[in-house]
Amino acid sequence: MAGSIPSEIAAGITFGVSLSYPEYAAPEWGLTLILRGPQAITLDAVRNGDEFTFSASAETTAAWAPGTYWWQTRAVDTFETVLLEDGQTKVLQDLSAVEGAFDGRSHAVKVLEAVEAVIEGRASIDQQSYSINNRSLTRTPMADLLKLRAVYRAQVQAEKASKNGGRLGRVMRVRFS
Template sequence: MSYVRFPTKITAGVTFKHSFNLTAYPATGGWSLVVYLRGATSINMQSTADGNQHLFNISAETTKTYQAGHYGYSLRAINISGEVEELDSGVLEIIADLSAINTSTDLRSHAQKTLAALEAVIEGRASLDQERYRINNRELYRTPLETLLKLRSLYRAEVAREQAKAKGKSLFGQVVRVTLE
């Protein structure tokens, strides 16, 4: 497999443009590129020749039909004699089209939702001193406050990692954002 990297994110409802200049697989030499995405749905993308380059130019009309989620992908070079080479594979994320999402949709991550729920429980427990009680042969057990505090710490760290990643920072505070054009 050669060193070729396909983008790891595609936004639904937005034009997707990406080009490859591959000297070993020139578009003028009878090669074309195909990307196979498999996940919530099956998506195939075909490149077009732009001189020696391979251009993926997928319209917003087409990408708006893409279902959000994580997809496995395989980028392949195919020549006119039927030879197939896999150039890259991995996982990419199709991000939902915000213009098509209902206003009441909660776009927070699992970690953000769980942290908010834990903090609400902890806040509500501040005035309760019993961990369990029984009334007429019915018992109620509450999660110990110590356990809730440990879980809150874990989820705070997870949310902090997500936020750092979204800002392009590593765990060491170095900016590592790379923009491919």
């Protein structure tokens, strides 16, 4: 199969992907992409030989609701429907439609920054709990905050690796002579 359904689709941007299924190349086969999530989206492919191309204009994708979608590609002929592939994708918000402030950070990045701010603020506070006028405050133990930070650091690193095609950092080439 040439091409693949991307893991992220930007609303408000032209969408296009070509897939190749030689075993379904007979003239009677058509291909359908079904997306289900915050809304129902169905695209029929345009065929060129063994290749099927799904496309949607920027105007069309601008109307797609952001969120997580589950998708299937199906080959369809007069008598048969065959599931070819399935997966999950995310439709990203159309930034041109956003008015005012926007925070595009992921949940993991937001939580990591909040936990690190708490750790930083706690660096100079030595009491874990105290009471005043029958009211008490107990702080989360530093060890728990450090564990939580490690969890969210790993999630943020995984997000970065995913966006970099699985690579976690820079590629360094080394030659031994």
